Amino acid sequence: MTRSIFSDYKIGNLTLDNRIVMAPMTRGFADNETGEVNYLVADYYGKRARYGAGLIITEGIAINELAKGTYGIPGMFTHRQALSWQKVTREVHQYKTRIFAQLWHVGRVSHQEILNGHAPVAPSPIAAIGKVHRLRNPFPTPRALMNTEIYQIIDDYRDAARNAMEAGFDGVEIHAAHGYLIDQFISEKTNQRQDEFGGSLQNRLRFLDLIIKEVKKVVPKNRISIRISEKKDDDTDYVWEYPEEMVCAITGILAKHQLKILHPSVENYGDTLQNEPRSLHALFRQYWNETLIAVGNIAPDKGSNIIEENQADLIAFGQLFISNPDLVVRLKADQVIFPYKVKDQLTCLN
Ligand SMILES: Cc1cc2nc3c(=O)[nH]c(=O)nc-3n(C[C@H](O)[C@H](O)[C@H](O)COP(=O)(O)O)c2cc1C
Numbered sequence: 335m336t337r338s339i340f341s342d343y344k345i346g347n348l349t350l351d352n353r354i355v356m357a358p359m360t361r362g363f364a365d366n367e368t369g370e371v372n373y374l375v376a377d378y379y380g381k382r383a384r385y386g387a388g389l390i391i392t393e394g395i396a397i398n399e400l401a402k403g404t405y406g407i408p409g410m411f412t413h414r415q416a417l418s419w420q421k422v423t424r425e426v427h428q429y430k431t432r433i434f435a436q437l438w439h440v441g442r443v444s445h446q447e448i449l450n451g452h453a454p455v456a457p458s459p460i461a462a463i464g465k466v467h468r469l470r471n472p473f474p475t476p477r478a479l480m481n482t483e484i485y486q487i488i489d490d491y492r493d494a495a496r497n498a499m500e501a502g503f504d505g506v507e508i509h510a511a512h513g514y515l516i517d518q519f520i521s522e523k524t525n526q527r528q529d530e531f532g533g534s535l536q537n538r539l540r541f542l543d544l545i546i547k548e549v550k551k552v553v554p555k556n557r558i559s560i561r562i563s564e565k566k567d568d569d570t571d572y573v574w575e576y577p578e579e580m581v582c583a584i585t586g587i588l589a590k591h592q593l594k595i596l597h598p599s600v601e602n603y604g605d606t607l608q609n610e611p612r613s614l615h616a617l618f619r620q621y622w623n624e625t626l627i628a629v630g631n632i633a634p635d636k637g638s639n640i641i642e643e644n645q646a647d648l649i650a651f652g653q654l655f656i657s658n659p660d661l662v663v664r665l666k667a668d669q670v671i672f673p674y675k676v677k678d679q680l681t682c683l684n
Contacts (some may be wrong), residue, residue: 339637339649340666343388345594345625346556348504350388350648351430353641354662357629357652358391358436358507358561362406363683369396369409370418378683379433380425382655386662387431389648391507391559391597392422394438394514397494398487400449401515403440404467410435411490416497423502434505434559435498437491437549441515442476442524443568445469453477456518457525457532457541462568473568481529484541487515492548505557508545511599513566516542523572535583546591559595559627560588564607564614577610577617585621594624597650603630603640615646634664634671659684 343350361378364371379390396402396409409415419435426433442456445466456476465472479487495506510516518524519541525532531540542560549558562584564574574580588596598614606613612620615628628637628646637649653674655661664671 337641337644339641343625343647346554348432348556350432352386352388352662353648354386354388354637354665355627355629355648355650356382356387356390356655357650358393358509359652359656360393360404360407361683362404364406364408366405369402369407369412369415371408371415371422372418373421374683375408376421376425378659379422380428381659381684382661383426383429383431383433385660386429386666387655388662390426390431390433391650392433392435394436394440394509395494395498397437397439398490400444400452400455401439401490402448403444403514404448407438410437410494410497410501413497416501419498419501419503427502432504434507434557435495435501435503436507436509436561437494437498438509439487439491439515441518442473443514445471445474447471455479455483456515457527460524460526462513463570464568478527481531484531485544488541488544488548491545492552495549496552499553505559505595506549506553507559507561507595507597508542508549509561510542511561511563511565513568513572516545517563517566521566521572523569535579539583539587543587543590546587546593550591555592556594558593559597560584560593561597561599563599565599565601573608575609577607577614581614581617581621585618588622588624595627596622596624597627597629600630603628603632603636605630619645634661637665 339353343353442454442462444454454476459478461475462473566572626646627648629650657672657674
């Protein structure tokens with residue numbers, strides 16, 4: 335059978351109606367005090383499901399009180415927050431679309447004003463680069479986590495994952511990309527710890543490793559996606575010195591845990607890396623035979639080629655899903671696809 339973006343896809347006992355994924359996108363429309371989402375958020379995701387998205391990965395969802403990096407970020411650490419997400423999962427499931435909750439902790443990329451007076455936390459006391467989103471203050475120096483606190487956060491990931499499954503999600507995505515907490519542990523630039531979480535690459539990956547180990551206790555292993563990137567949202571010049579070593583080490587951990595879904599994040603799919611003649615996806619494909627999600631400014635007419643040529647198994651679109659809630663219908667009918675404008679992000683939840 336020919337592979338196409340419109341053909342169904344199986345990951346173990348999880349079947350997707352097609353290979354089109356809505357990429358995770360923070361929208362800031364949760365109640366800032368409670369971290370709960372309302373019926374407008376259910377309608378927003380529901381619309382993408384009604385028009386046929388195969389899989390939706392939600393915006394980043396905070397796993398505890400200190401996990402938020404801006405205003406209006408939803409949470410998954412209280413019973414009421416999880417209950418509020420039930421509206422979303424019910425709405426989406428009506429249309430047979432699958433939905434994963436993206437579990438997020440921003441670590442140092444935050445500010446006391448966002449965290450009710452608490453300092454942001456990180457592996458080491460090294461400030462993020464640039465200014466806090468929406469506040470425009472410089473990022474403060476974060477408080478280095480005590481060893482015992484790290485184990486508590488690992489448990490928080492598990493508890494948030496359990497809450498997500500109880501709220502009706504089909505799976506979770508662990509956000510280990512873009513310079514947020516897990517990535518801060520992975521990168522030697524932001525991790526100067528002397529304990530078992532710092533030093534060698536193996537030690538720096540231990541936080542991710544232990545999070546996966548805990549999350550697997552509450553989510554089946556074929557329903558856990560890992561998002562990884564070289565790129566950091568705050569430190570835009572950062573690149574991996576040895577990309578192949580990183581890719582081998584990361585895929586090694588995923589294979590050890592028998593995970594099935596990897597979601598590498600780049601701005602432009604296919605761009606070669608600075609220290610490697612291949613693209614991030616091509617490099618991951620070499621070491622990863624399970625489900626690979628392609629993403630990054632993919633032109634609507636290019637998704638099918640990527641699937642047909644077996645470069646990846648699923649195609650994620652981000653911004654085009656904001657400007658075209660009915661993106662899948664438009665792709666199928668070869669209709670006009672509206673470009674994304676930043677105002678779409680800031681003003682409308684449609
Ligand atoms: C408004 C907006 C919010 C985003 N929020 C997140 C997020 O919460 N988690 C994440 O992993 N990526 C996030 N991203 C990155 C997207 O998932 C995606 O990788 C990126 O937009 C590239 O895909 P695209 O060119 O199809 O939009 C966000 C992107 C945008 C535009």
